[in-house]
Amino acid sequence: MTKTSDHIFSIWAFAALLTLVACAFVPTTQADVRSKEAAVSKIQKMSKIQKVYNIQIELDGAVISATLDDNPTVRDFIARLPLIVALKDYASTEKIGYLPDKLTTQNAPPGSTPVVGDISYYAPWGNLAIYYKNFAYSAELVRLGRISCGIEHLNFSGEKHATISLIHFN
Numbered sequence: 001m002t003k004t005s006d007h008i009f010s011i012w013a014f015a016a017l018l019t020l021v022a023c024a025f026v027p028t029t030q031a032d033v034r035s036k037e038a039a040v041s042k043i044q045k046m047s048k049i050q051k052v053y054n055i056q057i058e059l060d061g062a063v064i065s066a067t068l069d070d071n072p073t074v075r076d077f078i079a080r081l082p083l084i085v086a087l088k089d090y091a092s093t094e095k096i097g098y099l100p101d102k103l104t105t106q107n108a109p110p111g112s113t114p115v116v117g118d119i120s121y122y123a124p125w126g127n128l129a130i131y132y133k134n135f136a137y138s139a140e141l142v143r144l145g146r147i148s149c150g151i152e153h154l155n156f157s158g159e160k161h162a163t164i165s166l167i168h169f170n
Contacts, residue, residue, distance in 0.1 A: 053078055053145070054168040057130075059087070059160050062153040065167075066119055068145030072106040073121055077144060081166045085128060088159040093133040095154050097162065102126040103142075111139040117147040130154060 053068040055078075068074045077099075085097030094114070105123050114120055114131045122129050123140040130147070132154045 052170055053166060055081070055145075056165055056167050057150075058163045058165070059153050059156070062150065064147055064150035064153050066145050066147045068119070069143065071108070071142075073103050073108055073142045074144050076103045077121070078166055081164055083164045085162055085164065086159050087130070087162045089157065090129070091135075093131060093135050095130045095132065096122075096125075097128045099126055099128060105140070105142055108142045111137055112141045112143045113137040114141065114143070117151055119144045119146065 051070040053070070053074060055066050055068060057064040057066065068078070080099070080101075083099070085099065087095040087097045090096045099121075102123070103121055103126070105121075108123075112118075112120065114129070114135045116131055116134055118129075118131045120129045120131070121127070121142045121144055122138070123142060128144075129141070132151060
């Protein structure tokens with residue numbers, strides 16, 4: 001063999017080796033392809049899983065349980081817990097309590113339409129709002145979450161101090 005043919009043979013051998021190595025990493029059947037696609041899809045779904053925050057609101061020994069969403073306003077609220085707020089009636093629709101400082105409304109929708117059981121933050125006033133009756137759309141009302149148990153404890157007149165605590169998150 002000549003030097004040129006040795007060089008061509010070396011290039012051919014190197015290309016064959018690369019092809020062999022590449023084939024080891026390529027799925028060989030449709031089942032392999034589907035399996036790898038399913039694994040990628042599962043990883044993508046797992047990365048989109050949001051945290052869920054469980055809180056309790058204690059009023060004179062009675063407990064209201066709630067689940068909060070995962071958004072910047074909720075995370076700002078959670079960072080301040082435990083928190084004591086004075087709850088009082090507003091418009092025969094909701095119990096409100098003023099927070100010591102305003103929460104972020106970063107990436108919040110422009111408003112929301114609260115329903116019975118919703119826990120919201122009204123940005124202009126900086127207050128927490130817990131709805132025991134449905135209400136109309138309100139601009140700058142950010143939904144934080146929803147009561148899961150104990151809404152009947154909101155049936156009081158006057159003012160009560162509520163202790164809000166984070167009890168679990170995942």
